[in-house]
């Protein structure tokens with residue numbers, strides 16, 4: 001933003017002192033140190049495999065997740081889509097939770113690009129049980145059915161309110177997958193949040209999956225990018241599809257450097273976001289008209305219900321926006337706040353005060 005021109009509230013054209021943006025952990029801007037790392041990045045043509053920063057990032061993520069190889073991709077959506085495409089053929093089926101990102105927020109790409117169909121299961125805050133999955137697997141003996149090829153799991157689960165997928169449930173699901181010869185993909189857009197919150201290492205989660213995708217541009221604070229990881233053979237095939245999908249980038253090391261910086265400096269600090277999310281949740285839960293169980297908050301996402309305010313979530317979000325606090329809304333009465341690198345403890349306390357003032361006046 002231009003420093004000479006203060007931001008204005010479009011409706012009232014008065015200067016806005018400050019905006020506390022809790023819409024998503026994707027709104028973070030690269031820190032000065034991250035920008036420096038980007039400026040200084042060594043680069044080359046990554047389509048030729050010659051970008052040292054991209055190669056370093058891929059190696060780092062492969063090591064982090066205990067996989068043979070990794071691939072830098074443009075977005076979390078591209079990461080999930082490349083993995084779904086690589087694991088399946090058109091006409092096959094992918095088991096996924098009903099609130100999951102690829103099913104809801106990836107623009108129909110799994111149908112359009114991979115030609116698969118989803119079998120959705122309603123989980124408990126995004127967590128499916130092994131028994132539900134086993135029931136959903138199609139018999140291979142009857143050609144009426146679309147063969148089940150893949151099980152997708154999301155950890156942490158976004159629509160589940162940042163819910164951590166319990167490791168023991170993943171292990172049970174892996175046993176089912178092995179019995180039926182089905183692959184497993186981890187949408188780990190926020191896997192690092194799960195790791196920081198539980199102390200479980202990324203490699204401990206990743207070992208149960210054939211492919212893993214992590215986002216650098218969510219809580220980790222990089223401006224762009226995700227990385228997928230798997231066997232060398234899997235990543236080689238995904239690399240072909242990445243080119244097909246238009247995701248072969250050239251001097252992408254400038255972006256990879258931000259990702260490397262994020263993995264080195266922004267993982268442990270996720271604990272602050274989790275703490276801030278708890279403070280936000282506790283604060284909001286005391287406000288009249290808001291329904292929220294603060295104990296349900298496990299990472300950096302806070303979902304709450306505003307039905308008792310007598311207003312829709314869209315109306316509440318609009319009202320709060322006028323006062324400089326941004327949340328997202330979905331459905332008639334659900335709202336979401338996400339803590340991240342660019343909001344401080346003080347911002348959170350201020351946001352709670354503003355919500356209280358606006359809703360209780």
Ligand SMILES: *Cc1c(COP(=O)(O)O)cnc(C)c1O
Nearest residue numbers: 075076077078101154158187189
């Ligand atoms: C954000 C997100 C993605 C990927 O999103 P992009 O906007 O394409 O980077 C994938 N899965 C989950 C769970 C997410 O929250």
